[in-house]
Amino acid sequence: MKRKELSSVEREALLVKLLIQLLREEITPGKVLRQLRRDVLGMSQTQYAELVGISRRSLSDLEADKASPTQALLNQVFRPLGLQTGLVPRNRKLRERLLSVEAPNA
Template sequence: MSMTVAERTLLIESIQTALAQGTLETGEAVRRLRVEVTGLHQSQFAKMCKISVRTLVHIEHGEGNQTLKSLNAVFRPFGLKMGVVRIRREVN
């Protein structure tokens, strides 16, 4: 699973865009980043992010009420953090 830096950057940007557009849920984005970019198992990734495996599982499954600190911890390795985005309104 060898990716060039450019490929990794494009993948991260595509996931970030899908999140911002609302076409990808936060948990699925985290799972895709973990699997497709790092190739790590949940236990390895959780250890790297300094969170529990249980917290990671809850984030990936969209369960519970995650803290901003936990969410930022899983996004940080990819140069991302949670933020506020403008809602796109449909023009009729």
């Protein structure tokens, strides 16, 4: 059965949900990568690995959180999803406080 393609609003909502879960340490970066690859891009591991220039095995290890990737590799695999690595407070309470702050109007 073919998967229903997400609208741009649905993709953005999924992305925000996953990033909040990541910041709250409820999900791992590998699980975020896997879900976005499958649900946003609808790509197999082989297709996505070719897109980002790594082996399928390396991608599998990243998604299973079995790898210790460099920041450069993380940026490489998250780039097609519109994401990059960055600084995040190690203190959980500070991360929660940041999540509760409303973004200023642009």
